Amino acid sequence: MQIAKTRDVLRNAVDALRPQGAGRIALVPTMGALHEGHLTLVRRAREQADHVVASIFVNPKQFGANEDLGAYPRQLAADAAMLEAEGCALLWAPTVEEMYPPSFVTNVSVAGVSDGLCGAARPGHFDGVATVVCKLFNQVQPDIALFGEKDFQQLAIIRAMARDLDLIRPHVDAIIGVPTVREADGLAMSSRNRYLSPEQREQAAALPRAMRTAIAGLESGAPVADTLAALEADVVAAGFASVDYAVLADAASLTPLSALGAGPARLLVAGRIGGTRLIDNMAVNGSQG
Numbered sequence: 001m002q003i004a005k006t007r008d009v010l011r012n013a014v015d016a017l018r019p020q021g022a023g024r025i026a027l028v029p030t031m032g033a034l035h036e037g038h039l040t041l042v043r044r045a046r047e048q049a050d051h052v053v054a055s056i057f058v059n060p061k062q063f064g065a066n067e068d069l070g071a072y073p074r075q076l077a078a079d080a081a082m083l084e085a086e087g088c089a090l091l092w093a094p095t096v097e098e099m100y101p102p103s104f105v106t107n108v109s110v111a112g113v114s115d116g117l118c119g120a121a122r123p124g125h126f127d128g129v130a131t132v133v134c135k136l137f138n139q140v141q142p143d144i145a146l147f148g149e150k151d152f153q154q155l156a157i158i159r160a161m162a163r164d165l166d167l168i169r170p171h172v173d174a175i176i177g178v179p180t181v182r183e184a185d186g187l188a189m190s191s192r193n194r195y196l197s198p199e200q201r202e203q204a205a206a207l208p209r210a211m212r213t214a215i216a217g218l219e220s221g222a223p224v225a226d227t228l229a230a231l232e233a234d235v236v237a238a239g240f241a242s243v244d245y246a247v248l249a250d251a252a253s254l255t256p257l258s259a260l261g262a263g264p265a266r267l268l269v270a271g272r273i274g275g276t277r278l279i280d281n282m283a284v285n286g287s288q289g
């Protein structure tokens with residue numbers, strides 16, 4: 001597996017993978033500190049393309065001033081070994097200066113779907129995500145790109161961006177969402193789980209448990225507001241410091257729902273345990289994922 005750290009090296013490596021434009025390339029963007037969730041994306045990518053390009057870039061633009069940019073785990077050598085073992089062809093690992101030279105002035109902002117949920121809790125976060133993913137798409141020019149449903153709002157934003165900006169590579173239908181990979185106790189895998197103490201790690205499993213209880217209630221007709229309030233109370237009782245949001249939303253538009261309708265819905269929650277912010281989401285109403 002080749003590791004490209006500059007755009008010139010990347011371009012030559014991508015051209016070498018796809019001589020005369022032949023062969024399909026899948027892109028798996030990540031911030032590194034890889035776990036089974038990321039590796040599952042790489043495996044799905046291999047099934048659907050001839051070559052997999054992964055990227056590792058801890059994107060400063062998507063971290064708020066008081067967030068964990070400095071503390072975010074960085075382990076490029078270990079990550080590269082994992083990607084190589086999964087059959088990844090190329091790793092794009094630019095420096096911050098390579099991605100954002102001093103002259104950089106552009107921002108990609110996706111209105112509407114970015115506004116609520118994590119967008120409300122983390123101002124500017126999704127502009128940072130959309131900007132870097134737009135750049136990654138242009139740099140690598142993949143035929144398909146894979147993202148986790150773990151970051152459900154992010155996936156919706158990237159799809160909207162691909163549609164609105166007429167991205168050809170990958171176009172909107174070529175952006176593939178992969179179901180969340182979980183630990184044995186149900187906690188969604190996340191690079192941030194390593195911030196948790198053993199006690200917090202145990203408490204964190206209360207989040208998916210409470211979400212499943214809430215979904216069972218919603219699907220058997222319990223009122224939405226009461227169910228969400230009970231979910232918040234459950235996770236706080238289990239040791240979470242606070243809940244940023246617990247929302248039932250339309251699965252496509254992410255518009256909050258006050259009652260379950262006929263269409264696919266999603267339960268999305270963000271909570272803080274100690275100083276760590278965890279997010280999760282699950283399908284409601286028999287919808288997929």
Ligand code: AMP
Pocket residue numbers: 029030031032037038040041146147148149150151178179180181182188189190191
């Ligand atoms: P990150 O490194 O956290 O930016 O994540 C990189 C990609 O991996 C994103 O598309 C995430 O949605 C995806 N991802 C992260 N955790 C999981 C998980 N537990 N299951 C599936 N995909 C995941």
